[in-house]
Amino acid sequence: MSATKPRDDRRAAWWFLAPVLVGFAVFYGYPAARGVWYSVTDYNMLNTASYVGTENYAKLFADEKFWNSMLVTAWYVVLNIGSQTLLALGVASLMHRLTRSVVLRATLLLPWLVPNVTIGLLWMWLLDTNLGFVNQLLHTFGFDPVGFFTDETWAMPTVAGINTWAYTGYTALLLYAGMLQIPQYLYEGAAIDGAGEWRMFRGITLPLLRPVLALVLVVSMIGSFQIFDTIAVTTKGGPVSATQVIYYFIYQQAFKYFHMGYAAAAAICLALILGLLTAIQMRMLRASRSDLA
């Protein structure tokens, strides 16, 4: 390093940060503050909002539909994150250890590039009970038809499966990028010591991937809590609120019933829960520290 006194870049830094900060303030900060305000009013878009104190929150905690939607969302997150992360880990290790083909990597991303509404429609037709290809296939093998979207036990696993299909490639790519940072010599050393692929995966890949895995888990969990489009296209929350996730609940309250205050209260609760879950996850996985350092 040279001996000259480092220039103070902090003033210049603000100029570079300004576009992002302004965007954040206008599109996130301000709406969020408005949201907090609406959550303590009786705003319904057509009236002038007036302060009602904690009434919306009290009503929300007594609303069985709200709790049901929380449960339903949790069930979805477990199904979706579980299957998506496991599959993505598998796919990423295969890419990492077996092939480095760029074509293959690009292909994995394809489902992620398709708009969610298109994915919803595509699977709605494929899985339809009467006209769908999947049920024709089941029928050929002598099984009874399954109402993937209309049977209350199947509806949520089906939606979770569709989103797993859509996002596995993307998640796998993130994990794969993380795996590329693991020094190759560790694997070579392990191979000389006679470790098999599974042993190397458990002993090298997983522990060293932890910070990346933690980030991927947090990001995909937040995304998963925000499941909306697939449900809005396919089941619309049905049958009998079996897929009425929290976002759909908020959407219904806000844009169908125009209970803006109530919907804002539900949204604030969701934000708090997500913040809490993220904090717990980051702590448990010690995401800010890497074992490579």
Added chain:
Amino acid sequence: MNRRSRAGAALLSLAVVAGLAACSTAEEEPGAAVTLDYWLWDDNQKASYQQCADAFTKANPNITIKISQAAWTEYWQNLTTQIAAGDAPDVWTNQGSYYPQFVSSGQILDIQPFVDADKVDLSQYQGGLADLFTKDGQRFGLPKDWDTMALVYNTEHLKAQGIDAAALKDLTWNPTDGGSFEQVIAKATVDEKGRNGLDPAFDKTKVKVFGYLPEWADGSQGQNGWGNLAASNGFTYLDKNPWGTQYKYDDPKLAQTIDWFKSLSAKGYSPALDKASTLSRDSLLNAGKGAITFAGSWMINSYLGEGAKLKFAFAPLPAGPQGRKTAINGLSDAIWSGTKHKDEAWKWVKFLGSADCQNIVGGNGVVFPAIKSASEKALAAHQGKGRDVKVFVDEAAAPGGTFFVPITEHGNEVSQLVQDAIQSAILGQSDSATALKKANDQVNALFK
């Protein structure tokens, strides 16, 4: 991250669009040319109303009509947002389940003074339609069209099953054994071995064509199925319509009707809800998976038009213990109370509600206009194309043969509560009477 940034992008584009929309409504000096914004949601009708707008501008050269069309869900969201932003269209198309909240928040102009001053003949409209859009002596729109319900069936399939088309003209129904309607449905149901529903060897687990296709996402009104039969069984939705405050979904006559529908799927004549298709009934009928279902007159062009893959025909609804009852529904045009051009907007609404415009719409054979003579024109237009749709008009004209679908506050919440209750009854999570009683209590609690 990706979903967040997409949502951000969507918001940004919304903001841009909203900004553009705001720019388009420029201020005008009095006396100068006026542009009225007019909104509707049905893309099939846009061309007809454009013709009306052209005719209107010809007669009133200083007024131009700018028609905007958006799909159903977006239509109401946009409208509410625009009203909240103080920049709503001058005139928009209204419908029963959404319009009460605009009335109670004072967003719709009372046109009764205009109607009185211009002596608009309210008797020219199909009976009762004009009254749907009144409250406490105020009037919030003039009727533009109506729709009724009928049975639609696959003609060749029924013929092959030995069901005479003439026999469909006067079907009967009751909640106990389903009357001749259930007999026809049973006969039209075919299993994979080609046996029909009346055959003792009929295999209900391997049905190839269902005799009847139900609609279970049918809100609180059951317009596409249970509502019509329940009404013919003596059920009424609420204490008074429009603007009732006491619903009666706990009426055993409704529960009986739901139980009958449930029995159809238990017998294999219609698909069970948990094995039902998420696709629309007309796709299933077109794929030959079903034989009969209910259809509204707004579906005429889907079933009899060039897009239909099979041959279909309409038959009157079955007559229940209280006779034949069809839901009738109508739309109206409303003026925004915040419009800067009240007189011009009224002129346009008056024109939309007049024979001059409704004859144009009727002549295109898209909907049945509210004015009786214009309805005849629509009927003639359909007949000119070789489509037999007389049943819809006959049902609308039959004395005591129609009932209006409810118009009350909280329409959308009632819709969800009742639909969930009926679905849970059909799925067997709860029996019909209990589910409906619970839903009815929740519905009526909304009005307290």
